[in-house]
Ligand SMILES: NC(=O)C1=CN([C@@H]2O[C@H](COP(=O)(O)OP(=O)(O)OC[C@H]3O[C@@H](n4cnc5c(N)ncnc54)[C@H](O)[C@@H]3O)[C@@H](O)[C@H]2O)[C@@H](O)CC1
Ligand SMILES: Nc1ncnc2c1ncn2[C@@H]1O[C@H](COP(=O)(O)OP(=O)(O)OP(=O)(O)O)[C@@H](O)[C@H]1O
């Protein structure tokens with residue numbers, strides 16, 4: 001029974017045996033840090049989310065709370081002044097910094113960078129030019145400190161305008177949805193790629209961006225580091241409500257930290273970022289599946305977030 005779940009869950013570039021699929025899942029399990037009495041607060045993840053503006057307060061909340069529910073210890077949100085009280089009011093568990101529209105935004109975030117393991121840039125960021133300029137500075141400062149960066153939503157809008165911001169940074173993961181993928185491909189690929197060949201399209205985009213890891217979300221999630229390609233077709237739900245991508249980006253923030261921290265003996269030569277991506281995609285889809293079983297058409301992202309714990313156990317701890 002579990003084997004059939006696996007068969008549905010993972011399909012790799014070429015047909016692989018069930019044993020190989022199980023090995024891939026095992027590698028994701030390998031990166032998960034054990035829960036012990038010997039740790040101090042913060043060790044299992046201090047994640048920063050850059051986003052949250054007048055229009056969008058839900059997206060950064062979804063990403064930040066998902067990071068905590070997956071297993072991070074601390075989740076910070078760097079948002080605009082007026083978005084901050086709204087986001088704080090959703091949850092006492094988030095640390096919220098109202099700095100993103102301040103003239104000292106880059107310095108303010110930079111102060112926190114040494115204390116963050118990963119930065120998720122873009123959920124609910126919006127496209128205001130002042131904010132995007134500040135985010136450019138935050139990206140440069142994060143790269144200089146070698147902080148892993150997940151870029152989603154309006155962060156990808158910025159990358160489509162200025163691909164050089166992320167080109168060649170090997171600790172970056174981009175998580176475009178359908179529209180964002182098209183925008184990025186139009187911006188950085190010279191010649192057209194066969195639109196029906198998603199694997200090749202994702203591999204080409206990753207290569208064109210200097211081998212940053214790209215995760216294209218959709219009916220199947222396709223991810224590549226420009227060399228290897230993985231696919232996740234784990235059963236999810238047919239509800240396409242907003243916020244599911246934010247859940248994914250927050251989860252990925254934690255898993256990227258765990259994967260990089262685990263070291264090569266745990267990842268067995270596989271790309272840690274690809275393993276983290278596969279883990280985040282399967283987890284998001286499993287949350288959708290479980291939430292849909294309970295709530296059907298009324299399923300929303302909040303219902304999915306309530307499933308993070310049980311979904312994580314089912315996928316990675318059984
Ligand atoms: N509750 C919230 O605060 C939420 C805020 N969100 C934020 O909303 C902002 C905009 O994100 P969107 O994902 O809507 O991005 P876009 O503004 O690029 O897309 C707008 C809509 O057009 C559709 N679309 C775009 N390009 C398309 C194409 N080529 N073909 C077909 N459909 C296409 C998308 O499905 C989307 O529904 C981001 O900051 C995002 O984080 C979303 O994360 C959803 C939840
Ligand atoms: N057609 C589909 N069938 C099944 N799952 C899907 C489908 N499209 C997207 N998903 C899943 O939904 C999750 C979010 O992807 P989606 O494309 O909705 O992101 P998004 O548009 O960025 O979301 P958000 O509203 O948070 O911005 C991913 O885990 C993806 O696997």
Ligand SMILES: [Mg+2]
Pocket residue numbers: 152153177245246
């Ligand atoms: Mg999105």
